[in-house]
Amino acid sequence: MSEVFSPRRVGAMCLRHLYILKGSWPRLLEMAYWPAINMVVWGFTSQFFAGHSTWVAQAGGILIGAVLLWDVMFRGNLGVALSFLEEMWSRNLGHLSVSPLRPYELVASMLCMSLIRTVIGVLPAALLAIPLYHYSIFSLGLPLLAFWMSLMVSGWAMGLAVSAMVLRFGLGAESLAWVMIFAMAPLAGIYYPIATLPVWLQPLAWALPPAHVFEGMRALVFDGVLRLDLLASAMALDALYLSLGAAVFLWSWHGARTRGALLNMGE
């Protein structure tokens, strides 16, 4: 009888994706490419604003820090969705579904791969910012770890929701993996305080974990204050959204078993 949760099976699924990464340097390059380009663009923008905006001038690198953290969330989402899409593209879901791999183990492997993909994607950009703009995001210290985790978990929740939609509606829905997260960007307060938003939009923004994280980051950078209240609310919302994302994915998996979609899904 197979164990209820097997780290070996989760590891096997990670190994499957690591084999692909190991065998394809263009993929590795592509993962690091966009975050680096994004950071370079925002680095120049920061330099320009530093001379023209007293707000930015108060804390050099605030925009670079924000773009790097936003990329953590974006890559977190993409890392989950891409791991699932790989199975769809290769028409492998049928084999996986009759193996002892359980759906929640598949989810766990998608989250692990997302962490790995995010580190591969964002770390080079973060390191590159040091010689290029004399800005180190690591100067945020330990709170950076909490910001990173919170944003990645938000990305995971969205990645699971996107994967559930792909499972339900087929590969026609795959572009959601790239675009859906941008619906959250205006509300996340990545580059501006939430108070900038119209009053009626602010409650919606505060219902999202990234708003708490970016507000917390600004409090730390501008005022030198670690807002534990913001971190706590971000974590609580993350737990809620991640549970919802996982539940929607597992519900969608059950639906696919009812419709018979697991055997013939793919390109």
Place this chain on the structure above:
Amino acid sequence: MTAIQVRSLSKSFGPVLAVNDVSFDIAAGSTTALLGGNGAGKTTTLSMLLGLLLPSAGSIRVLGEDMVRHRYRVLPRLNFSSPYVDLPHRLSVRQNLTVYGHLYGVAGLKARIAELTDELELGDFIDRPSGKLSAGQKTRVALAKALLNKPQLLLLDEPTASLDPDTADWVRHYFQSYRRRTGATIVLASHNMTEVERMCDHVLIMKLGRIVDQGSPAALIERFGRATMEEVFLDIARDRQRPENPA
């Protein structure tokens, strides 16, 4: 001993009844074919036996376990192959077998892969990407994946579809030899009547979601007064010359 016990199994997709109140037993150690024309309900039945598809009604017991409620107790002991489900294209054959070996918890995995490489003659392309293989090579790789965990029950969907006669013959021979050596139960869905005559002890013939006849290939041929299973199949498909007392 019974490997598979199906009772009053039905599956509907909206208004379409794909499998309609089907019951049958499959003996352990036998090779059984599910036959039927397109849309007869073979793949739907096979999917339910695998637990990939939830039945609308009825029960399925596989290797003694309820397949709807406890499929994870059974999955490590069965395996499956289909030309319509691929292995990851970019992974080499060895990498694919390694991943699936870990998923199935195969002990002594390297030795098992080496054994299958030898038996199934995968040596020439074991380190090539699975997506770059010929149809015959892909079939042998799918076979290796299906045999990794030494399954007690093998479910095969059209195991020799799109293969040349020589490779198809080799595959059939291999399945027969595997069953003889291990005592495994094999269930296959096929359109190839020669294959069914050669490999199977028992045949379930489906039409419009129902089992309309069953028996050994020899008994069916005799009952229909025909020379081959292909003729029997055509008689059933076209509602011709029904025997007076079908089993």
